[in-house]
Amino acid sequence: MTAEQPGRPRRGPGASLATAGRPGRTLPKAITSPTRAAASTVAYAVLAAVTIVFLLPLLWVLFASVNAEPSLRATPPSQFTLEHFEAVLTPETMFIPLWNSVLLSGGAAVTTVVVSVLAAYPLSRFNLRFKRPLLYTMLFATGLPVTAIMVPVYSMFVQANLLDSRGATTLFLAASSLPFGIWLMKNFLDGIPVELEEAAWVDGASSWQSLRLLVVPLAAPGMAVVGIFTLVMTWGNFFVPFLLLKSPDYLPAAVRIYSSFGQYGAIQYGALAAYSLIYSLPVILVYIAASRALGSKFTMGGALKG
Amino acid sequence: MASTTVAAPEGRKGGTRPSGRPSARRGGVASWLLPLAPALFLMLVFFAGPIIWTVWVSFTNAALTGVNAAQPEFVGLANFTELFADPKFREATLLTVVFLLGSGVVGQTVLGLGLALLLQNRHPAARMVVSTVVVGAWVVPEVVAGLLWVVFLEREGGLNGVFEFLGAAPVNWLYTAPLFAVILANVWKGTAFSMMTYSAGLSEIPSYLKEAARVDGASTLQVVWHIVLPLLRRTIATTLMLVTLQTVQVFTLIYVMTAGGPGERSTTLPLLMYKEALQFGDLGYGTTVALALLIVAGLFSAAYVKMLRPEEVR
Structure with a gap:
């Protein structure tokens, strides 16, 4: 100006x-x-x-x-x-669903981080013949709507007798965030100079050792992004546990809040507001902490911008 | 960095590699297959499997219960002809397109880009307040957003409060205009994403270009139209693509707010898929709707991959 x-x-x-x-x-x-x-x-x-x-x-x-x-x-x-907080802070309405949410999203986040670091390492470091198509498929899969495959996934769960299994639901949530996780991790590992590992190899370290002792510590910020991303996405996910989990004891807060306050539920506005606050607070805190710690990189724009 | 090997032909064996990555032979097949195995297993079982199954089932008369559940028969293209002849499907497709155009394209893109443009060069405090509130709406989980908007749009709710304040008659939004209601809610929820990507894109436009145009006598609008938007084209294209992929699959927000009703008036394709397959137990039909959704999203996703192609994959 x-x-x-x-x-x-x-x-x-x-x-x-x-x-x-x-x-x-x-x-x-x-x-x-x-x-x-x-x-x-x-x-x-x-x-x-x-x-x-x-x-x-x-x-x-x-x-x-x-x-x-x-x-x-x-x-x-x-x-x-x-009193609204008192009313909803009971084991049945709040603590058990929140704990279920922690199990689901924590499990999915840990699985996604571990599996995507492991997968991203050879994709970043080795010249594999199928690497290019695999990466394109992965990028393509990040765009596919999880909603659209939920009906077949539901049928699969019914046939494999996995319905209402928390482990299988966690694995599915992890699998659905894997394409994005691997893609992000691979780009992150590309930014770590291979010379460091070459030095380690000269000193006699195996690929596995250099991954464990050198790459993983250096890739920690990338792993944090993948983990937090998965955590926030699964914490808010309603459709997947809504379809795949049945017993009330297993339902996470996302489904519980709908069944308690949804369209035909009782109209307790105070309790709904209190529940919404408590349920949303963890993601908001994680988001604030992450955007502080990781700077603008985390604000999705950086991660997904073309 | 690793970019030194970009030009190296793939799959070349031997030690003549200029620098950088070791060949896969170092440590044998296990060295790359072992770490890749869990990812491949999970994605094949939970991602590729269901998609292939979707394609197969949409050619059969599979059902959740009854005879057809045990022994589904191959029915050829019957599901598809039934689908295209079905007014419900056409209606849902139309509603999905309106929802996409209204909330994804017009709402999020215009509002997101507008906010990003308006926020440029504003006071840091103003920038912070606006983006905190807009991003706050984005961080809130989808179920909560849906419930909040049910409350906000009730007859006695906040939006009618604003209407009363302006002297207009209150409207029962969720009943009179269910699609408009879910579009509003989705704009509220999704604008932050577009705003952030456009802000990032805008910050990369060198300011001397805008200054040069201003010196030449261009007005603010002319600068935006002739300088900023053309330079932002790539960001707009990729963001629009991601927003489209996001918007066609919105289920939770609509389900929580209207459950597709009243009647079928906000039943978009994901809602139709859910109702047909899981409430009415017609897996074949529901899966065919899912396949239609997958094909549309797949085309957009492929276009997205193509747009990113030149520099991202190496």
């Missing part, structure tokens, strides 16, 4: 020619000009309006969860109370 002031060294030769040809044309567009100020005001007004609309549903949760007489509007609580 400052380039419009005369005499700035940043101006290219073409730019000065153009200004010279039409003196005065660009001057009103300086940052202090009324049109720019007006444009800036409009921009802030639009941003404020959008932010308020985005904020309203979120505000409702915060207010209704501590409001003694919660309504459907996002109004500040008339009387502060914690």
Whole structure:
């Protein structure tokens, strides 16, 4: 913006020619000009309006969860109370489903990280004949909708007698995040100089040793991204456990909140808000911590941008 | 770095490799097959298996219960002809396209890109507040987002509060305009992703290009239209592709908010698939819908891979 002031060294030769040809044309567009100020005001007004609309549903949760007489509007609580939290913080409604969520998403995240590091290593380091098609297939698979294969997966689970098995559900969740995990891990390992490993090989280390002692420690941030990504995705996943798990004791919080407060459930707004808060809090905290620790790389844009 | 071997022909054996990666022979087949095995096993069993099974079942009359559950028969293209003749399927396809265009293309892309553009060069505090709120909506789990929007769109809910404030009559959104309701919710939930990718893309556009255009007398809109958007084309294409893949498979949000109703008025393809296969037990039909969904998504995914192709895979 400052380039419009005369005499700035940043101006290219073409730019000065153009200004010279039409003196005065660009001057009103300086940052202090009324049109720019007006444009800036409009921009802030639009941003404020959008932010308020985005904020309203979120505000409702915060207010209704501590409001003694919660309504459907996002109004500040008339009387502060914690009874909604007390009401939902019981083993049956909250603790068991949360623990099931921890088991499912933790298991899926650990499996995904371990399996994708193992798979990404040879894909990054060796010249394998089938590597190219495999990587393309993997990238292709990241785009395939998991929703679309859920019906066949359900039938498979029925036929293999795996329905209501937490282990199999965890493995399926891990498998569905593997294409993305391996792809990310492979790109991450590509960034670690192979010279380090060559030095280790010269010193007599095997591939396995160099993977374990050298690559894994260096790849820790990449593993964290894959793990956190899987964790957040599976924590919020509703459809997979909704179809594959049946007994109420196994249901994670995602399904439990729907069966308790869903369309035909009781209309307890305070309890719904309190439950939503507690259930969402872990992912929000993990997201904040991860974006702090890993910087903008984690904000998905970096991971997926073309 | 490893890019030194990009030009090396694949599968070349022997020690003449210029530098970089060792050949697979070092340590034998086990050295690459062993670490790859768990990944291949999981993906074959849980990913490739079901897809192949989908293709097979969509040619049979398999069902969840009854005679056809035990011995499904090959019915050829019957499921497909039935599918295309079925008004329910056509309706669902139309609803899916409207949902995709409304929430994915118009909503998320226009709003996401608009927000990214407006946030450029704003005060850091303003940037932080706006992106925290928008990203907050994105981080919330899908079920919670659905339930929140049910509350927000109720007759006594927040949106009608805004309407009253503006002097308009309240609307029973989930009943009168179910598709519009789920589109709104999906825009709310998904805009952050587009906004973040576009912000990242915008930050890579060198500022001297914009400054040069401004010096030449271009207005803000002209700069955006003639300089920024053309340079952002690749980011827009890939983001649009990912958003499309995301949007065609949205199930949870719609299921929680309207369960496809009232009637069939918000039954998109994933909802139709679920209802037919699991509620009505017609696996063959439901799987054929799934296959249709897979084919559409597969085409988009292939286009996405093609777009990324030049530099990403080595």
